[in-house]
Amino acid sequence: RQRGQDTWNNVSFESLTIDADDNVTTTLKGLSPNTSYEYRLAYVTGDDEVVCDPVTFTTEGQKALYNGGFEYWHQSGNPWYPNEEGVKFWDTSNPGSTSIGASYNVTTRTESPKRSGSYAAKLESTKVIIKFAAASMYTGVFGKTIGTSGAWLNWGTPFACRPTALKGYMQYHPKAIDNAGKGLPSGAPGKGDQDMCSIYIALLTESIRVDNTDMSTFPDWNTDSRVIAYGALPDAQCGATGDNWKEVNIPLVYKDITKKPTHLLVVFSSSKYGDYFHGGAGSTLYVDDFSLEYGDEPAIK
Numbered sequence: 001r002q003r004g005q006d007t008w009n010n011v012s013f014e015s016l017t018i019d020a021d022d023n024v025t026t027t028l029k030g031l032s033p034n035t036s037y038e039y040r041l042a043y044v045t046g047d048d049e050v051v052c053d054p055v056t057f058t059t060e061g062q063k064a065l066y067n068g069g070f071e072y073w074h075q076s077g078n079p080w081y082p083n084e085e086g087v088k089f090w091d092t093s094n095p096g097s098t099s100i101g102a103s104y105n106v107t108t109r110t111e112s113p114k115r116s117g118s119y120a121a122k123l124e125s126t127k128v129i130i131k132f133a134a135a136s137m138y139t140g141v142f143g144k145t146i147g148t149s150g151a152w153l154n155w156g157t158p159f160a161c162r163p164t165a166l167k168g169y170m171q172y173h174p175k176a177i178d179n180a181g182k183g184l185p186s187g188a189p190g191k192g193d194q195d196m197c198s199i200y201i202a203l204l205t206e207s208i209r210v211d212n213t214d215m216s217t218f219p220d221w222n223t224d225s226r227v228i229a230y231g232a233l234p235d236a237q238c239g240a241t242g243d244n245w246k247e248v249n250i251p252l253v254y255k256d257i258t259k260k261p262t263h264l265l266v267v268f269s270s271s272k273y274g275d276y277f278h279g280g281a282g283s284t285l286y287v288d289d290f291s292l293e294y295g296d297e298p299a300i301k
Contacts, residue, residue, distance in 0.1 A: 003036040003056060029296040034061040063161045065266070066090075068168065068290040070121040073109045080105050082121060088141060089157050095142040096151045097126065097133045104128045106135035106270075113286055115169050115245050120288035123270040125175075125195070127281045132179035134274020135285070138267040143209065150213040150275075156204045156263030164252055164298045166201040166231065166266065168290030169245040172238070174283045181278030183215065188273050194239060195280035198272035199287075200232035201250055203261035212275040228261050229254040229298070238272060245288070253299045266290075 001008045017025045024041060031037065038054040066089045067082060074085040079094035092107040110122040123135035139159075143152040174195035189196060202219075205226050211217045221230040231250040268287055271279025 001038055002032075003038050008040070031059050033059055033294070035059050061161055062163070062294045063159065063292070065166075065290055065292045068292075069117050070109065070119055070288060071117050073119070078105070080108055082107070082109070082137060089139060090137055091140055091142045091153070092138075093133060093136045093142075093151075096145050097128050099145050100128050100131070104133070106133055107137050110286065113171060113243070113245075115288040117288075120286050121268070123268060123285040123287070125271045125274065125279045125281055125283040127179070132274075132277045132279060132281065134269055134271035134277075134279050134283075136267065136269045136274065137287075139264055140207065146211070146213050150211065152209055152211040152217075154207050154209055155267075156202075156207040156265045158262065159203075159264035160260060160262060161292075161294075162203065162229075162254075162257075162261065162298070163292035164295035165293040166199075166248070166250045166252070166290065167293050168248045169288050170197070170199070170241065170248050171243065171245055171286040172197045172241050172270075172284070174240055175280030177278065177280045179277060179279055179281065181273060181276030184273060184276055184278060188276075188278065195270075195283040196235065196238040196272040197283070197285045198233065198238060198267065198269040199248060199250065200230070200265075200267050201252060202227055202231075202265040203229040203252065204263040204265055205259065205261060207263050208265075215275070218275075228256055228259050248290075251299045253301050255301050257298060257300060 011026055015026050036058045038056050040052050040054045042051045070082050072084045073082055078098035082090040094105045094107055097104040097106045106126050107123045109119040114120040125134045139157040141154045143154055145151045177191050177193050177195050180191040221227055229252040231252045233250055270283050270285040
């Protein structure tokens with residue numbers, strides 16, 4: 001029952017699991033978030049019915065994705081940021097690209113196309129003078145540029161809830177890859193092929209610093225102990241969408257449902273292999289109306 005109420009809700013005996021040590025387990029669904037409940041166990045021994053004392057637990061909260069509609073933007077120096085002034089939630093590759101020239105904001109707000117509200121986010125891969133720059137937007141904080149070779153980033157923003165999916169809408173207009181990188185992973189598209197975008201989400205146990213001049217600093221999503229859950233837009237859905245908004249639904253797959261996260265990572269990129277300086281100048285990704293979904297059961301790896 002919800003704490004403070006008078007009436008108990010009975011759980012069917014068939015839904016219980018009882019092990020050899022008489023530990024009793026069941027799964028409850030449809031509870032309200034951030035709410036205190038009580039449970040108790042009643043059993044019969046001999047001719048006596050025993051009712052145990054109630055035990056209290058509190059369900060987790062369900063925090064919304066800040067500025068998932070990308071309505072809030074502010075400028076600090078040359079770079080534009082998708083946050084209200086004074087808020088640090090989203091960051092972009094703009095601090096790196098605008099270090100070369102004030103006009104090179106590769107991630108910006110746009111009034112058209114947009115799905116709702118006043119703005120959507122526009123990420124456009126660009127040739128910044130002599131260097132290819134993929135546009136990216138992510139939860140975390142930009143670290144610093146490393147000459148003209150790359151940058152290090154602090155991935156993840158403080159977050160302690162456990163959603164089950166990332167949903168939203170995208171449009172993607174790729175160009176042919178005209179900037180070839182080195183050391184690409186197996187299966188990456190080659191020069192002349194159509195570019196690909198990238199969208200993924202992870203729940204982490206700490207902020208992760210990555211350096212795109214050293215690919216060993218990037219986590220292995222399957223094996224890294226700092227990664228509790230991960231989900232990515234499949235490659236088959238990372239291509240051209242035309243001028244229509246395409247719905248995105250990325251389930252989070254949990255490696256562990258007992259650990260609690262401390263940080264949330266969401267990443268958008270107009271060129272999937274932009275960290276290798278590989279992609280097509282002019283490839284443009286639009287995103288709008290993204291949200292975190294909270295279901296009854298998470299997907300478990």
